[in-house]
Amino acid sequence: MKVAIAGSGALGCGFGYLLQKNGNAVTLMDYWEDHIQSIRENGLTISINGEVDNAKMTIGKPEEIEDKFDVIFVFTKSMGLRSMMEAIKHTIKEDTQIVCLLNGLGHAQTLSEYVSQKNIIMGTTVWTAGIDAPGVTHFMGQGPVELQNADPSQEEAARKVEALLSEAGLNGVYSEDVHFTIWRKACVNGTMNALCALLDGTIKEVFESSQIDFLLNHIVSEFAQLARTEGVELDVEETIVYLKALALKVGxxxxxxxxxxxxxRLTEIDFLNGTVARESEAKGLEAPYCQMITQLIHAKEDVLGISK
Structure with missing residues (x-):
């Protein structure tokens, strides 16, 4: 199968490497020049759960790629999704499936401006990754990649991508309710990501804090309150148990x-806690913890001199 990874940072490289290792024709697309040149000259060096390998992979900027693909995984930052979709329009066929595993909320609406609902597969992953140097990444996890077509009647398309991932060792799982999964993943990022960024600690360090129960309860409660207005029921206690179990695995x-x-680099806070704060206010609800976290992250961006 011809597969493209649109946004080949750490997570995208991990998916691309495993999909190629399983026999698929994979093309990485990115804009980081040093990363592109390193992979072209030296191959991708990747550590997967501690095991290191090096693989030759095709990589280029989206505008340089001439092929059309059966499946495109988008792994941009949330704020870069629209510009990436503009850049890869020429690589999309009538039946190309766009798989979105991005953090945050609201991405299906953006994708629907470029392809029909039947070609959009939404999902989440709990795999974690990082870039150690240009062309050198690490990839960790064992959890599921949950998927469902944005048009639930198109189950067959999502099932094919589920199989594609599972055969590559990426644990594809078909979801009967991907909206719930996306909201729960947003809670993961609105707690783990935001708190680790603000407190400058690993997940283990932050989740061992004496304040973690208080913080998780308030943040998750605000996510759950807004999710309920969209027909998604997040049980606060159950979600906190899930977060703590996940923290033990990737601490x-x-x-x-x-x-x-x-x-x-700019963060995705506006698509996580920022969305909860903004949409809650629009609906007459209160989300003071998400609002404060959003402001603090933006303040830290300002202190670090990160420009928008």
């Missing part, structure tokens, strides 16, 4: 928002 990891600030 040594610095999540992506922490990595963004460390590398002086």
């Amino acid at each position: 040594s990891h610095y999540p992506s928002m922490h990595q963004d600030l460390a590398n002086r």
